[in-house]
Amino acid sequence: MIPRYVEPLFRPPAEAGSLIFQVAYGCPHNRCRFCGMYKGVPYRPRPEAELFAEIAAAGERYPGTRRIFLADGDVMALGFDRLKPILEALNAAFPHLARVNSYANGSSIAQYDDSELAALKSLRLQTLYLGLETGMQTLLDRVGKTEQITQMVESVRRTQTAGMRASVMVLLGLGGREFSHEHAVRTAETLNRMQPRLLSALRFVPVLGEPFEGFRLLSEAGVVAELLVLVESLELEHTVFRANHTSNPLPLEARFPADKAWLTAELRHVLTSGMLDETGPGFLPAEL
Template sequence: MNYQEPLFRPPAKAGSLIFQVAYGCPHNRCRFCGMYKRVRYRLRSEEEVLAEIADAGRRHPGTARVFLADGDCMALPFDRLKRYLEALNRAFPSLARVGSYANGSSIQNRTGEELAALRRLRLHTLYLGLESGSQEVLDLFGKTEQVEGMIEAVLRAQAAGLRLSVMVLIGLGGRALRQPHIERTAAALNRMQPRLLSALRFIPIPGLPFPPGFEPVTELEAVEELHELIKRLELDHTVFRANHTSNPVPLSGRLPQDRERLCRELECELASGTLDRNGPGPLPVEL
């Protein structure tokens, strides 16, 4: 494919064919995210993308999974996104599912009928960053989304048959806003009932300074936060992962049935005395 770097996709999409239908992120103000800071947002030529899809169909006709990049493909004009999905269905007879990053505001700009139409064209999983259920924390880091809007977006998309994978950032509230961050994040997730949930630890991005007065949590406090979050979750049917390289303790399971096991694993780690009480502990080389 004709990729322009940097190119990002969720870990679960490692085996998907990726089409970069836009460059960068249309929002790109979040101070916890460095993914597209050096990329000017712009749509790729529709003719170029359609030709690329047709060519890939000739070369990889058995493709079953596709991911549309970059940062928020739900922000594309509806008719253009629909034409891309139609082209993918023509090019790949075995196409099973298409995924994309999405923001709550972009989902909210779609009608229920539009969301259902995209789902019929095999748009399947949308990856949405809630980050925090605390509006104060989101505002502190420059995320322009509203918590209530993201909750509504997830509910509307799932009602249309789409599957939502929601991400939260452990430690994003710092030491001052730890409790509201965890309490309100759990409350928002309980209302969303996402089918997939990923918890990552907030890692400072070089070149993006902390907000004024922000004091990061320690490695021990981050694991305590994750433990409290899981205890507060009341999810009926969710695949949960906290196995990103940013997490001190890798976890995965299904909620609600694995909640007690996940909590026990974290309690053992908290009691081990190996977690850093004064700093972040070992940080990943790459995120």
């Protein structure tokens, strides 16, 4: 079987139809207290000879491939000198290649200058999935994600100026009951500065326990109420919004700005319908 995978392997829902190559194993950061994705996986870039042989073999077996996803976490951390030859190999092996997508952190994107981002774009790097999680810097610090919000905003804007798309993920409920409102408002403010082309709202699930001391999990209704505050505060000019991850109480998809009024009305309707758990978290997936 080509490619060969080392579990666990994660990809965003939108990459279900993509051919996946693991260019590194694990996440170079791996200290976020809300994320169990790569815990127990030591970070290591894949040996280049092995990776390039796999790309060439996969090219012969699946020559019609148009979409590729590079795994695991924060592929942009590899740096320009390592990532460029990988993209060149993919372009050589797959003549119909349309786009290559990957996860990225703001601090990793920041190490590329504008000409390097443009060069990666010309090699069909297309969508970078970036976890903002929250627009509250104090909350981000508390949950162990050592990213700076101002740098994430800058990285998203530079990515999109280079012609790529940023797909930004936020984590509903990450602030618990104490910070729910501030988390929603600050996150919306940050997204308004970023203007990402794609936005996904996921829901915090405590697979690793409390993300900070004194954390109190939101009820299912509380999560939807938080989403309503977020949506009401968004001023996005050209964004596709999705909340269709398995962790979300409601599967939603909308386009900003056209669907904002519809989306807020829908969320208000659901909140008053009595269908949500007002005290407990409702259904939570066992793992993410």
